[in-house]
Amino acid sequence: MAGEKGVKLLDFWVSPFGTRCRIALAEKEVDYELLEQNLKDKSELLLKSNPVHKKIPVLLNEGKPICESLIIVQYIDEVFPGKSSILPSDPYARAHARFWTDFVDKKVPSSALLMLKLRKGEELEEAKKDFKETLRTLEAELGEKKYFGGEEFGLIDITLATYEPWLRSFEVFADLSVEKECPRLVAWWKRCAARESVAKVLPDPMKAHEYFCTRRKKLGID
Amino acid sequence: MAGEKGVKLLDFWVSPFGTRCRIALAEKEVDYELLEQNLKDKSELLLKSNPVHKKIPVLLNEGKPICESLIIVQYIDEVFPGKSSILPSDPYARAHARFWTDFVDKKVPSSALLMLKLRKGEELEEAKKDFKETLRTLEAELGEKKYFGGEEFGLIDITLATYEPWLRSFEVFADLSVEKECPRLVAWWKRCAARESVAKVLPDPMKAHEYFCTRRKKLGID
Numbered sequence: 001m002a003g004e005k006g007v008k009l010l011d012f013w014v015s016p017f018g019t020r021c022r023i024a025l026a027e028k029e030v031d032y033e034l035l036e037q038n039l040k041d042k043s044e045l046l047l048k049s050n051p052v053h054k055k056i057p058v059l060l061n062e063g064k065p066i067c068e069s070l071i072i073v074q075y076i077d078e079v080f081p082g083k084s085s086i087l088p089s090d091p092y093a094r095a096h097a098r099f100w101t102d103f104v105d106k107k108v109p110s111s112a113l114l115m116l117k118l119r120k121g122e123e124l125e126e127a128k129k130d131f132k133e134t135l136r137t138l139e140a141e142l143g144e145k146k147y148f149g150g151e152e153f154g155l156i157d158i159t160l161a162t163y164e165p166w167l168r169s170f171e172v173f174a175d176l177s178v179e180k181e182c183p184r185l186v187a188w189w190k191r192c193a194a195r196e197s198v199a200k201v202l203p204d205p206m207k208a209h210e211y212f213c214t215r216r217k218k219l220g221i222d
Numbered sequence: 223m224a225g226e227k228g229v230k231l232l233d234f235w236v237s238p239f240g241t242r243c244r245i246a247l248a249e250k251e252v253d254y255e256l257l258e259q260n261l262k263d264k265s266e267l268l269l270k271s272n273p274v275h276k277k278i279p280v281l282l283n284e285g286k287p288i289c290e291s292l293i294i295v296q297y298i299d300e301v302f303p304g305k306s307s308i309l310p311s312d313p314y315a316r317a318h319a320r321f322w323t324d325f326v327d328k329k330v331p332s333s334a335l336l337m338l339k340l341r342k343g344e345e346l347e348e349a350k351k352d353f354k355e356t357l358r359t360l361e362a363e364l365g366e367k368k369y370f371g372g373e374e375f376g377l378i379d380i381t382l383a384t385y386e387p388w389l390r391s392f393e394v395f396a397d398l399s400v401e402k403e404c405p406r407l408v409a410w411w412k413r414c415a416a417r418e419s420v421a422k423v424l425p426d427p428m429k430a431h432e433y434f435c436t437r438r439k440k441l442g443i444d
Contacts, residue, residue, distance in 0.1 A: 052321075052325065052359065061314075064314055066314070066317045066321075067321055068320075068321055068324055071317050071320045071321055071324065072317075074316075074317070074320070075313055075314070075316070075317040078313040078316065079313045091297055091300040091301045092283075092286055092288070092297070094296075094297070094300065095288045095293050095294075095296070095297040098290075098293045098296070099274075099288075099289055099290055099293055102290055102293065103274065137274065
């Protein structure tokens, strides 16, 4: 793959991890080729580019693969100048951004997936309780700020904004109104979704919902 | 805490996460005060410094807290010049170092703890199989290199070197000879342990083993 030109992203349209990379590339105004992957029949390119995890997203820059969404986003930030930085330049502010990004990454994806996957019942109520606790912690950290880092859209925002299209599905499948629980966080989610770099790459919520419905049927949940 | 001077590390002597920070501080030749914590009766300083996770290690720099070991190590790398960098300067090499550090962080601590915690039996055999697979993947990545990044000791080395004092305990508790499974990896572990910055902060293997024995007795394993 060495010697290949340009930037390519191996992705799957509804993946919040892939969406993180697409937002970062849009923020930096990088032209790239999107290589949509079939996760049921993984391409040789995907297996060769990410032999350890065999997962999307993978960024290829001049043929060189970078794997794991948050590592890709930081790489994009370091390599492409763009108009502004995704991570702040002050080391303490960087550590703070990395701390909350790590918190989101460890807590939100697994909980959010559970919200879509569990039937109603005790198990779902337990998972909802955990998820609400996570969201409240994030809402408290956001406070009255425009973005998590203050006035500038950054790494924490990119990592969490990708769940905006899922909010309506949480209501349908888990009877969870995130807006009722965390109105400031939902206002932030809407603010992010209206931002050009995010708006142009976020999956359509209705299409995402249809996809979740199909997955639930296949998994025998509905 | 603002206005306080100097660097302090809230730590617990046997913690591999705390050891990561101590190695990084030693690499950068930073003078600091070690504040050993009682994890059974957490100090107000720890709870105030890390209210989200309430865990060691926490680095205090001029009174400002930084939490999560790998975030602390990167912060130390960015703030203190020292003789050399912990992360390479090339963005692709940085992404590569972050990828393998993330791999170690996601796979090794949980598996290593299981090696110490499980009685002999099927569950232990299953855990050993997973752990050996992880170690073999790491040994293949190390290859014939001196350190994971090549000639320079760096982030991946810091993250994994902290388990050197545990190797003998794996043999005793899990009947696992890492040396037999992964001789090159063990040679690397010894090379790291002989490095000044590592040698002076690694816990004594015999004391660590005694601590594990006591924990196992308390947990009713032995």
